[in-house]
Amino acid sequence: MAEHRKPLPHPTPETKDFWDGTKAGELRLQRCNDCTHTYFPPRPFCPECASRSVSSFKASGRGKLYSYVINHRPAPGFEHDAPYAIAVVELDEGPRMMTSMVGVEQTPEALVLDMPVAAVFEPGNEHLNVPKFRPAAGAAR
Amino acid sequence: MKPGSVAIVGAAETTEMGVIPDLSVIQLHADAALNTMKDAGLGPKDIDGVATAGESPVAIAHYLGITPTWLDGTAVGGCSFMLHVRHAAAAINEGLCRTVLITHGESGRSRVGAAGRWGSPASLQGQFEGPYGTSGPPSSFTIPVLRYMKEYGLTHEQLAMVAVVQREWAGMNPRASYRDPITVEDVLNSRMIAYPFHLLECCLVTDGGGALILTSADRAKDFPRKPVYIIGTGESSETPMVSQMEDFTTSKAFRVSGKKAFDEAGISHDDVDHLMVYDAFAHLPIYGLEDLGFCKRGEGAQFIWEGNTRPGGKLPLNTNGGGLSYMHSGMYGMYALQESVRQMRGIAPAQVPGAKISIAHGVGGMFAASGTIIMSNERP
Numbered sequence: 001m002a003e004h005r006k007p008l009p010h011p012t013p014e015t016k017d018f019w020d021g022t023k024a025g026e027l028r029l030q031r032c033n034d035c036t037h038t039y040f041p042p043r044p045f046c047p048e049c050a051s052r053s054v055s056s057f058k059a060s061g062r063g064k065l066y067s068y069v070i071n072h073r074p075a076p077g078f079e080h081d082a083p084y085a086i087a088v089v090e091l092d093e094g095p096r097m098m099t100s101m102v103g104v105e106q107t108p109e110a111l112v113l114d115m116p117v118a119a120v121f122e123p124g125n126e127h128l129n130v131p132k133f134r135p136a137a138g139a140a141r
Numbered sequence: 142m143k144p145g146s147v148a149i150v151g152a153a154e155t156t157e158m159g160v161i162p163d164l165s166v167i168q169l170h171a172d173a174a175l176n177t178m179k180d181a182g183l184g185p186k187d188i189d190g191v192a193t194a195g196e197s198p199v200a201i202a203h204y205l206g207i208t209p210t211w212l213d214g215t216a217v218g219g220c221s222f223m224l225h226v227r228h229a230a231a232a233i234n235e236g237l238c239r240t241v242l243i244t245h246g247e248s249g250r251s252r253v254g255a256a257g258r259w260g261s262p263a264s265l266q267g268q269f270e271g272p273y274g275t276s277g278p279p280s281s282f283t284i285p286v287l288r289y290m291k292e293y294g295l296t297h298e299q300l301a302m303v304a305v306v307q308r309e310w311a312g313m314n315p316r317a318s319y320r321d322p323i324t325v326e327d328v329l330n331s332r333m334i335a336y337p338f339h340l341l342e343c344c345l346v347t348d349g350g351g352a353l354i355l356t357s358a359d360r361a362k363d364f365p366r367k368p369v370y371i372i373g374t375g376e377s378s379e380t381p382m383v384s385q386m387e388d389f390t391t392s393k394a395f396r397v398s399g400k401k402a403f404d405e406a407g408i409s410h411d412d413v414d415h416l417m418v419y420d421a422f423a424h425l426p427i428y429g430l431e432d433l434g435f436c437k438r439g440e441g442a443q444f445i446w447e448g449n450t451r452p453g454g455k456l457p458l459n460t461n462g463g464g465l466s467y468m469h470s471g472m473y474g475m476y477a478l479q480e481s482v483r484q485m486r487g488i489a490p491a492q493v494p495g496a497k498i499s500i501a502h503g504v505g506g507m508f509a510a511s512g513t514i515i516m517s518n519e520r521p
Contacts, residue, residue, distance in 0.1 A: 010261070071335045098382070
């Protein structure tokens with residue numbers, strides 16, 4: 001059977017800046033220049049006030065583990081990883097994003113909700129890396 | 142819509158249900174449609190409106206020999222058929238068409254003539270969820286639940302109980318895929334699919350279809366079956382990405398759609414005799430009970446645990462056995478509507494005695510969209 005590779009994103013013109021950021025080791029978010037709303041996923045306008053005047057900025061890359069499942073039925077490319085967590089982290093800046101947890105056992109005991117996490121970047125291809133999160137110092141908040 | 146101005150005069154499912162390897166997707170639509178036309182005493186020349194999801198309404202109309210003056214291809218996942226009912230009611234009231242056929246068919250298990258399942262890697266889900274190993278609804282629809290468990294103290298046993306109660310209902314339904322009684326222990330001992338969800342807390346994957354015919358209430362009395370009036374409707378959407386839900390413990394789409402339907406119907410929760418909440422996974426009925434306003438936030442699981450939704454309970458819920466035990470083809474909303482119609486006609490296998498008002502509440506995608514239909518066998 002052919003070995004499946006993990007799916008990688010295909011950036012669009014509207015998301016390219018985010019993925020360029022991952023190549024530079026930065027987690028980038030967007031902020032509205034008019035109403036200051038910070039949001040994700042990227043788009044060239046503010047979903048709060050519809051302003052087209054928005055900026056990208058380098059986020060702290062820090063957040064907390066918001067929720068997750070531990071998947072026992074692997075997606076193509078994840079056969080050797082199962083069971084593995086599919087997580088959502090809440091970033092310190094507010095937005096949440098789906099991610100994987102690395103550097104930690106994929107068990108309910110090790111993955112404690114609200115534990116602090118920090119972004120790391122796993123090699124993807126010549127255009128992008130994949131942002132993932134590892135446990136960070138400090139206790140669950 | 143004006144409550145009670147439109148009625149369901151035809152309703153039927155596919156002849157077979159469960160595993161149907163000898164019918165393709167479009168023929169599942171057609172089989173359900175033919176059974177429904179027979180139920181209403183109509184032929185294709187009597188239908189002038191067609192709505193469907195999954196297939197194109199153009200394809201369905203042509204396949205069945207219908208010349209439509211109104212088409213609706215709204216496809217927002219499993220609740221699409223609730224939205225079709227709502228849109229059809231508006232269209233009939235506006236005079237765009239007189240008699241609408243809504244069809245569903247899906248070869249969820251056998252995959253005969255079925256389209257591919259995976260989205261584009263350039264879509265937002267493809268870019269921001271796919272790379273993390275989501276493998277369909279079992280590993281994405283379920284993600285909010287640990288947060289819910291932490292916020293409200295929902296236990297694994299309470300989650301398991303949802304499946305246990307629905308199996309009780311399925312035991313009363315000869316067409317249900319799984320009918321043998323199960324216990325909380327059985328659920329928790331079943332194979333882990335995506336922690337905290339075990340196999341028995343996930344919906345089935347089966348083949349089947351269903352269809353509905355709607356017309357104006359004034360015409361409805363001339364049809365062979367007892368009319369089932371549409372008295373309240375709602376729809377909404379939140380996000381195509383489960384990770385971007387505003388609050389993981391409640392569905393905004395559920396709340397907006399449900400409130401709209403209740404307001405339109407002008408009824409209170411105490412008036413509701415029967416409830417269907419699309420149960421792709423065991424947490425859905427809990428969210429549904431709370432977001433529709435039957436329970437306070439955080440109290441839905443206890444409401445089920447205490448037996449309120451069981452046979453003989455005060456709010457019979459998912460009386461066909463639901464997606465967990467009856468059938469789940471992929472877009473289950475049609476079967477929730479079918480069971481509400483059966484209950485209102487008084488012919489359900491697990492009939493709720495004297496039921497006059499039923500709600501069929503659907504979800505599309507992973508909490509992405511929602512539709513709510515309130516029906517009654519009495520014209521308001």
